[in-house]
Amino acid sequence: MSEIPKAYEPQSVEDKWYAFWQQHDCFKADPARVTERRPAYSIVIPPPNVTGVLTLGHVLNNTIQDILARKARMEGKEVLWLPGTDHAGIATQTVVERTLKKQGAIKHRDDLGREKFLEKVWEWKEKHGGIIIQQLKKIGASCDWSRERFTMDPEYSRCVQHVFVDLYRKGLIYRGKRMVNWCPASLTALSDEEVVMQEQKGSLYYFKVEVVEEPGTWLTIATTRPETIPADTAVAVNPKDPRYARLIGKHVRRALPIENQAHLPIVADDHIDPEFGTGVLKVTPAHDRADFDIGLRHQLPVIDVLNANGTMNDLAGKDLAGLDRFAARKKAAEILEAHGTLEKAEPYANNVGFSERAGVPIEPRLSEQWFLKYPATQSSQSCVAQGSLRFHPDRWAKVYDHWMAGIQDWCISRQLWWGHRIPVWTLEKGSDRRAGFDAKFAAQLGGTSPGATTTAHRFSFSGGSGAESWVRFNADNGSIHAATLSAAEEAKLVELGFVQDPDVLDTWFSSWLWPFATMGWVGESAKDNHNATLKAFYPTADLVTGPDIIFFWVARMIMAGYEFMGEMPFRNVYFTGIIRDKQGRKMSKSLGNSPDPLDLVSKYGADALRFGVMRSAPLGQDVIYDELNVELGRNFCNKLWNACRFRQMQGGDVQAEIRPDLLTNDDRWILLRLDQALREIERAYEAYRFSEVTQTLYRFFWSEYCDWYVEASKAAFFGEDTAIRANKLAVIDFVLSHTLRLFHPFLPFITEELWHGLGYAADMPAQQGGLTLMTAPWPQPLNEDEKLEWGLEESVDQVANAKIELVGLGRNLRALSNVPANKKVRFVIRPSGDLPDAELATLRLLLNADPLERATPDWKPEKGTAMVSNNLADLYLPLAGLIDTAAERSRLGKELEKVDAEIAKVQEKLANPNFTQKVPAKVLQEHQQRLLDWQTKKQQILGALANLPE
RNA sequence: GCGCGCUUAGCUCAGUGGUAGAGCACUUCCUUCACACGGAAGGGGCCGCAGGUUCGAACCCUGCAGCGCGCACCA
Structure with missing residues (x-):
């Protein structure tokens, strides 16, 4: 740092130090050192x-x-910050497929077939994957990159399969035919968490149907989805609704399709709200969750009129078949209109579930999927409720608790190719090989029909040692499922006619294992018990994430932690805020309101970005x-740079011993301020x-150290006393070396550069700052002995504050007198007590006074000399004629008003016996002192006023 | 509909019972030998509204309003 540039230039510094840290393995964690x-x-x-690419959200999150x-x-x-990426099933597959189409x-993707398509996805991953990792390095992330993990790594995939089979064996994973959230764009089922409710403006259509048994009697039904009329299998009314009671059990003629106006029963169900619409509900079990339940209660048939991609199928009738669901909605209304059965359509806003990723309305759809009954819910819920696992801010604990209390089974299968293939092989009822299988294995398996057993049965088809399958029967459809991790079993199952499940697992089903799967967990206690990394670093200390994935990820990790490790995965969760633009909108690619963090890095520097983001991110x-x-x-950063540059320009030994006998009041003051800052910072971190x-x-650094202490020190640096000067350098080194360390977590690059540049590294042992500031x-905070040795008492603050105040008053006087800031003027000072020459020199410098004369005892200011005073001294600016008398009089007048008001306020309080009798002694004393202070102030102002010219 | 959070200077936010604060922005002065990415001085607030508790409320309690976010099968 011999030739220091005037301004900090981050580009030349950042890459250098990042490379240095990596070269010296500074980020590597070694469990053996614990x-x-x-x-x-x-x-x-x-x-x-x-x-993905880096967003500001990532910057915030990872900087923390x-x-x-x-x-x-x-x-x-011994620190392990374990990095990695996930495979983002839907997003990645969609992007690759779209690109190939383009x-x-x-x-x-069928054109390529599963294997070829997956090759393309891996190619894509190799090409674009890891960009975000490079970006994280740019902002200084000190991750142990030697341990970087990816959720599709072979070892990680093994963990996922293992966990699946384990939960399947325990009976927590089951196959079921249920209403699920179907995404017609991605063509897969989604979990409830991946569906976001959004208000949608549409219409409420009122149409009428005729009662079959009573020709001429019509029922009016309100619906938002007329296109699903062909899928209706009943109409329902509330049993207590007198308007319709007599019609229950009769039938209506379904309006659509025109060529197939089936007769639908009128059923009574409590679910119907008589107040809504007309009190008559069309029941569409195939396309509505609530209707599906009604259908179950009344044994209604299910008619599915939609294709997987959201278009209408043939059952919708010839008018609608082939149309997209939204086009069909319009068309259906038109047909009703044409047949005179549409009464009205009124504008209507209702909440519709949208696929979070694809952004299209999801379809409730009956389909067979794999579901998970969440494990370890009790301990997961209570650890947060009882505070052994803490959320920051803790209000999220309530949100978590509420979700845990109403938790629903998790649909974990996805109709995708990119992801962890489900390790289950199925032999369907009635398939070619089934009879042969039953004949051969039924006895050994204790029966091969639903109802025989639904718990998992351990069995080895290949007969190899350790090669096992877990066999269960699907009560819904009679098929046989075998889950296994063994290649030998897999081969044998295929040979027996079993077919592997085509689906993959939800990406979150792999991420929820992250805290231990990344540490090499394999799920075999013999091995895991000897895993040094797990032993040393699990559970982790803190998790930093956004509240938007509290259910997706945080809650599930907690459950997985308890289930597979027997312990919570982290002790604290810090929830960051969401980054929004100035209009309060979320950052998003489509809005184009999300700046590229790397642009900001090249424009301002990584440290600047980190500091700026952290400074504006309250808890x-x-x-x-x-x-x-x-x-x-x-x-x-530039201020920090230049403050250090100033230190360097003063030369002298680095980090000399501080001599207590040479400390000035300013020195003691800045040491006290440093101590105060250290304490505040520690509390804030906690x-x-x-x-x-x-x-x-x-x-501390800008207002206290630079603006006051450094400026005041210049008197000594320009002065003659070399001993004082050397001692001040020692104080500065003490303060700066502390400051750089304090700043390092926020500003890693510039602090490292300055740490070395100022020579602070040179004196330290290699592992304690010699090699790098990182260690x-x-x-x-200072201990009592240090404070005593350095004389850091309360009076130090009082003297310093009085000086600061006096300088402020004096400078204000200059401004009012229209003395340009750069012009030296004569001041006269009359100290009220002892004022050493050194202090006088400081005041002279800070007031830009020349000369600053001590008033002799008999000196009297000329009439018209402006003056200010405080506890430290009276200060005169003898510049008769220059001062704007009127302005000064008015200023002092306003000041006086304020002081009088304050005096009145305090006096009123002190005069109130209720106050004086009830208040603690300390508060009473404070008020009495305050009154004295204000009264003194008033005398000083009156003195200044009296001194003004006529 | 239920729950949670927020409302303090023009803007972004600190401030959990005892003299209303910071940064930015604004006005004026200053290129003085660390820094104009800077220095100095200054202006600016019935602390969302209405009640209550208290000697004393930005802070505690109640109600209301506005904004935001969760959760929820009203077609």
């Missing part, structure tokens, strides 16, 4: 999508993790993003209040 004195600290990264990791390292912990390579609140904050971060940490750092000891 001891009682060197505890482990671990975080697992929320895995971003492997083909980096801050936690870096601070823990400096505290002497290229004209295929019309549909528990969404973050309104404004580039100004990043600019502020850059400015701050409460995960990161923006408060940045604010304290900012205030320098975390600053501790």
